[in-house]
Amino acid sequence: MTTVTGVLRVVINPLRSRKVRVALATVLAAYLADCGLHVSQELVLTIVGVGVSLILGIAHEDAGRKSSAR
Numbered sequence: 001m002t003t004v005t006g007v008l009r010v011v012i013n014p015l016r017s018r019k020v021r022v023a024l025a026t027v028l029a030a031y032l033a034d035c036g037l038h039v040s041q042e043l044v045l046t047i048v049g050v051g052v053s054l055i056l057g058i059a060h061e062d063a064g065r066k067s068s069a070r
Contacts, residue, residue, distance in 0.1 A: 019055050026051025 014020045030047045033039050 018058050020057065022051060022054045026054075 017023075026048060029051075033047060035045045041042050
């Protein structure tokens with residue numbers, strides 16, 4: 001039983017991070033758009049670009065919080 005909870009913690013623990021959730025949603029949206037909707041390559045790259053921008057914005061916000069705490 002403890003190994004099952006240990007495995008669940010390893011899998012679920014990274015999902016507490018906003019950056020990981022945005023990255024997962026970005027990859028999922030790009031994959032579904034490419035395979036399910038058969039959209040152009042430019043739209044898939046736009047989806048990935050927006051996801052990367054969100055992740056960088058979150059990282060910038062986190063860094064600002066840490067530097068102002070000093």
